[in-house]
Amino acid sequence: MPSPTLIEPTAVPALDGKPIALAVRDLTVTYGSKVAIDRVSADLPERHVTALIGPSGCGKSTFLRCLNRMNDYIRGVSITGSVRLHDEDIYAPDVDPILLRQRIGMVFQKSNPFPKSVFENVAFGPRIHGISDTVRLREIVERSLHQAALWDEVADRLDASALGLSGGQQQRLCIARALAVEPEVLLMDEPASALDPIATAKIEELIHELKEHYTVVIVTHNMQQAARVSDYTAYFFLGRLVEFDTTQRLFTTPSRQETEDYITGRFG
Amino acid sequence: MPQHTDRTYEADLAHLRTVVLEMGGLVEDQIVQAVRALTERDPALARQTIDRDHTVNRIDVEIDELCIKLLALHQPAARDLRLITTALKITTDLERIGDMASHIAERALELADEAPVKAYVDLPRMGDLARDMVHKSLDAFVVEDPALALEVCQADDTIDKLHEQLFRELLSFMVEDPSTITRAMRLLFVSKNLERIGDHATNIAEMVIFLVRGQSIRHMDKRPREL
Numbered sequence: 001m002p003s004p005t006l007i008e009p010t011a012v013p014a015l016d017g018k019p020i021a022l023a024v025r026d027l028t029v030t031y032g033s034k035v036a037i038d039r040v041s042a043d044l045p046e047r048h049v050t051a052l053i054g055p056s057g058c059g060k061s062t063f064l065r066c067l068n069r070m071n072d073y074i075r076g077v078s079i080t081g082s083v084r085l086h087d088e089d090i091y092a093p094d095v096d097p098i099l100l101r102q103r104i105g106m107v108f109q110k111s112n113p114f115p116k117s118v119f120e121n122v123a124f125g126p127r128i129h130g131i132s133d134t135v136r137l138r139e140i141v142e143r144s145l146h147q148a149a150l151w152d153e154v155a156d157r158l159d160a161s162a163l164g165l166s167g168g169q170q171q172r173l174c175i176a177r178a179l180a181v182e183p184e185v186l187l188m189d190e191p192a193s194a195l196d197p198i199a200t201a202k203i204e205e206l207i208h209e210l211k212e213h214y215t216v217v218i219v220t221h222n223m224q225q226a227a228r229v230s231d232y233t234a235y236f237f238l239g240r241l242v243e244f245d246t247t248q249r250l251f252t253t254p255s256r257q258e259t260e261d262y263i264t265g266r267f268g
Numbered sequence: 269m270p271q272h273t274d275r276t277y278e279a280d281l282a283h284l285r286t287v288v289l290e291m292g293g294l295v296e297d298q299i300v301q302a303v304r305a306l307t308e309r310d311p312a313l314a315r316q317t318i319d320r321d322h323t324v325n326r327i328d329v330e331i332d333e334l335c336i337k338l339l340a341l342h343q344p345a346a347r348d349l350r351l352i353t354t355a356l357k358i359t360t361d362l363e364r365i366g367d368m369a370s371h372i373a374e375r376a377l378e379l380a381d382e383a384p385v386k387a388y389v390d391l392p393r394m395g396d397l398a399r400d401m402v403h404k405s406l407d408a409f410v411v412e413d414p415a416l417a418l419e420v421c422q423a424d425d426t427i428d429k430l431h432e433q434l435f436r437e438l439l440s441f442m443v444e445d446p447s448t449i450t451r452a453m454r455l456l457f458v459s460k461n462l463e464r465i466g467d468h469a470t471n472i473a474e475m476v477i478f479l480v481r482g483q484s485i486r487h488m489d490k491r492p493r494e495l
């Protein structure tokens with residue numbers, strides 16, 4: 001397959017004047033000698049859902065992980081360029097990655113609740129950040145579970161083990177846990193890929209509600225899911241950002257042939 | 269353009285193009301036969317044309333079903349989505365063109381035994397033009413050629429003018445000799461039907477431009493001269 005034409009490294013796709021939550025400039029990530037992300041620049045709009053799509057190995061997950069410095073833990077990784085959250089460089093030396101991840105939360109593909117009670121799972125983050133007042137914690141837990149559309153299902157078993165919940169409930173619990181520390185941005189890496197269609201629909205519905213308060217960035221292999229939940233879509237291929245546009249335009253009249261081939265199922 | 273990874277999807281889309289063309293070919297034929305039944309005063313041909321409209325309708329339903337199946341099973345996007353929605357709209361126009369050919373054949377039946385009002389000069393010309401427009405619009409659909417589609421849109425003016433001209437002429441016959449009114453009115457219906465066929469061919473051509481460009485040029489105050 002020929003190397004894709006790319007959005008010029010310095011060009012940033014326009015956002016029609018929407019406020020920007022995350023500004024990425026010239027981001028390049030290499031694992032040893034392998035270039036995973038190649039000079040990507042993009043503005044991610046505040047309180048909107050941006051979906052990252054592309055075939056396996058295209059760099060979309062790496063890109064997502066750069067947004068809250070999850071790649072810091074990987075040996076041999078080199079990251080250049082910049083990522084700014086509301087004009088603050090998240091890679092600046094004085095930034096504490098733990099505090100950063102309070103502002104930029106993450107939900108993973110496989111739900112990973114702690115082997116604790118439902119309540120303790122959600123209260124965990126706020127406790128770490130120094131909240132010990134029980135009344136206050138209860139409020140936070142209830143609010144977060146409401147926001148994650150889980151409250152009605154677990155209100156009477158907050159003390160039961162989180163591991164006894166269904167897969168879809170566990171995933172929403174993880175979302176509640178991420179919301180408990182009041183992040184500005186929520187990163188989601190394939191949040192529904194291990195769920196059945198009903199649980200998936202609930203997560204997608206939830207994403208629609210979350211964007212009222214949060215900036216959501218979601219990686220998904222399911223193009224229909226990207227089309228359903230997102231406002232903006234970024235198509236990655238071979239580490240490059242090929243196209244970034246409103247989801248409607250990208251799925252109806254993409255401007256690049258590579259994007260068109262991918263979204264219409266012409267995988268070469 | 270590369271092929272779909274899903275071969276059955278690719279095959280279904282190819283089949284869709286083929287049946288739209290098949291329907292188009294049939295409809296073109298219907299126009300020619302209807303006009304010929306009129307000019308050659310051939311009631312048998314007229315009846316045959318009317319009967320064949322069922323086949324056109326059957327293909328119309330078949331294409332609808334195929335499109336709905338493709339939409340439901342493959343969640344098409346971008347150009348594929350435009351191809352399917354275009355096919356749905358094109359077939360509606362083709363089906364209407366079929367109906368109009370059928371109406372012309374009905375007038376041919378009525379006029380077969382009547383004395384001529386005037387020699388058939390303009391109507392065959394309009395028939396040829398209408399058939400050409402349908403043919404070209406479908407050619408443009410097959411080869412996805414927006415320039416050819418635009419030619420069809422522009423040809424619509426000619427057929428409109430011919431209709432206007434025939435209207436004035438037939439009106440003068442009717443004013444002069446009221447005994448021609450029934451026959452002249454029937455001829456006017458034929459002319460109107462041919463003029464409407466031109467409009468439907470224009471719709472098809474506009475859909476082809478949408479298919480290729482992803483932009484609609486319909487309902488613009490002024491049609492673009494070039495793309």
